[in-house]
Amino acid sequence: MTIDPSCKMKVDEKKVAIQSEYQGVAYYFCSPVCKQRFDKEPEKYLKEKK
Numbered sequence: 001m002t003i004d005p006s007c008k009m010k011v012d013e014k015k016v017a018i019q020s021e022y023q024g025v026a027y028y029f030c031s032p033v034c035k036q037r038f039d040k041e042p043e044k045y046l047k048e049k050k
């Protein structure tokens, strides 16, 4: 399991097909909306991860 950085929901990376890569790291999302939000402002969501 991994965390959707956009909404902080747990997602199963083996089941979820929605994926984005940022700076060589793959991120997984629960929905296309979350991916779009992340792709727009990846820095914002990665900062909140701390």
Ligand SMILES: [Zn+2]
Residues within 6 Å of the ligand: 004, 006, 007, 008, 009, 029, 030, 031, 034
């Ligand atoms: Zn999400």
